[in-house]
Amino acid sequence: MIVRVLGEGQFEVDEEVAKGLNDLDEQAGRALEAGDQEQFSELLGRMAEAVRTNGSRLPDEDLSPSEGIIPPDDLTLDEARQLFEGDGLIPDLPT
Amino acid sequence: MAGLMSRASLVVKSKLSKVLDRAEDPGETLDYSYEKQLELLQNVKRGIADVVTAKKRLELQEAKLQQSIVKLETQARQALGEGREDLARQALERKSGLQQQLQALDGQSDQLQAQQEKLIASEKTLSAKVEAFRSQKETIKAQYSAAEAQVRIGEAATGIGEQMADTGLAIQRAKDKTEQMQARASAIDELTESGALEDFTSDQTELDRELGATASKSQVDDELAQLKSEVGSGEQQKELQP
Numbered sequence: 001m002i003v004r005v006l007g008e009g010q011f012e013v014d015e016e017v018a019k020g021l022n023d024l025d026e027q028a029g030r031a032l033e034a035g036d037q038e039q040f041s042e043l044l045g046r047m048a049e050a051v052r053t054n055g056s057r058l059p060d061e062d063l064s065p066s067e068g069i070i071p072p073d074d075l076t077l078d079e080a081r082q083l084f085e086g087d088g089l090i091p092d093l094p095t
Numbered sequence: 096m097a098g099l100m101s102r103a104s105l106v107v108k109s110k111l112s113k114v115l116d117r118a119e120d121p122g123e124t125l126d127y128s129y130e131k132q133l134e135l136l137q138n139v140k141r142g143i144a145d146v147v148t149a150k151k152r153l154e155l156q157e158a159k160l161q162q163s164i165v166k167l168e169t170q171a172r173q174a175l176g177e178g179r180e181d182l183a184r185q186a187l188e189r190k191s192g193l194q195q196q197l198q199a200l201d202g203q204s205d206q207l208q209a210q211q212e213k214l215i216a217s218e219k220t221l222s223a224k225v226e227a228f229r230s231q232k233e234t235i236k237a238q239y240s241a242a243e244a245q246v247r248i249g250e251a252a253t254g255i256g257e258q259m260a261d262t263g264l265a266i267q268r269a270k271d272k273t274e275q276m277q278a279r280a281s282a283i284d285e286l287t288e289s290g291a292l293e294d295f296t297s298d299q300t301e302l303d304r305e306l307g308a309t310a311s312k313s314q315v316d317d318e319l320a321q322l323k324s325e326v327g328s329g330e331q332q333k334e335l336q337p
Contacts, residue, residue, distance in 0.1 A: 006103065006261050007213050007268075009220055025098035032099065044099075060223030063231065063254030068100035069107055072268075074209075079268070084102050091263045093110050093131065093256065 002058065004066035005048045005073075011055030021047055021068065037077050048073040110263075111256040121244040125232040128252055132225045135259050139218045142266040146211045149273045153204050156280055160197045164190050177313055182305055196283060203276045210269040217265040221258050228255045 001018050004010045013021070028043035047070050058064065071083060082088030167190040174182035231251050235244050 003100070004257065004261065007217070007265055009216075021100070022098065025100045029098045029102075060220045061227035063224060063227055063251050065250065065253040065257055066104070069103035069257075071099055071103055072264075080099075083106060083264075084099075089264060089267055090106060090110060090260050091267050092113065093135075093259050093263065 001067045002064055003051055003055070003068040003070060005051055005070045007072040008048070008052075009060075010058040010062065010064070010066055011051045012058060013051055013055040017050060017054045018068075020050055021070075024050070025068075025070075032077065032080055035077060040077060040080070041073070041075075044071060044073040044075060107257055107260045110260050111253060121241060121248050122236055124248055124252065125235065128255070129225070129229060129232060132221070132228065132255060132259065135262060136218065136221060136225060139214060139221065139262055139266055142269050143211060143214045143218065146207055146214065146269050146273055149276055150204065150207045150211065152280060153200060153207065153276060156283065157197060157200050157204070160193050160200070164193050164197070167193070199279070200283075203279060206272055207276060210265075210272050213265050214269050217262045221262045224255050224258045 001015075002010055002012055003018075003021065024043050024047045028040060028047065031039040031043055051070065071080060075083070079089055083090065167186045171183045171186035171190070174180075174186060228251055231247075235247050235251070239247060
């Protein structure tokens, strides 16, 4: 499956890595709810690292969409809230 | 509650759908999307330039603070040499205040550097994808029927749109970081200008003037002592000559 680490790029990972990612992802979601910055950063870091070490990077010119998008590993809780509120952190694409 | 990956995907998709919904004719969608990609490339270039400018301003401010720190250190030694422990203490206190400011700026500078690197990487990726999109768009226009084209356009546009959202995020974060840093730099400027912190970096501080006064006083004393000894030895010589 293709995943994108925001701010870094897209990677192809196998099923096993994807499963591991889902696990970390759920924990990261809970850390965000709990407002635990340290835990949150650690989990985001582990997700990005799992993708970097076990995935193969897609060439820049590849136009495939990603199945999962991982927030940047230096995202703060505030930024995460803005990101998921939709109109915050990612600006609207030019229309 | 849903994990972050699916939520982030949803956010990105919702940004995309706004753009994709706009045009109905496939050829028009392609050309329109390409135009927007070029605009975003310009934006990211501007973003990089802004970060570079902010970093330069920060480096200037750091250099100024560094100079003031060295100067205060020298002044503290000088004051101690003159037996003015009170002035030496004052100089060291100011030096410590400036060092704190400098440390705060130093972290900011690293963060800006990181943002700059991310933007440059993002620009490179976006640029490669835009080029790929451009050639795909020509192929799609030339070779496919309207129905087939619609599917292929959907894929290509989603792929490039995702990168556009990613680059947009990188620009936004760099902008936020740059603004925070500029606010801090302006706050330091303002404090020094309003005198609330005293102007450490101007050429003549009160401390400079006091130190200057003791220095010139001691120079006068030194010269006087030397004159005395010269005049004194002259008198001695006179006495020796009968």
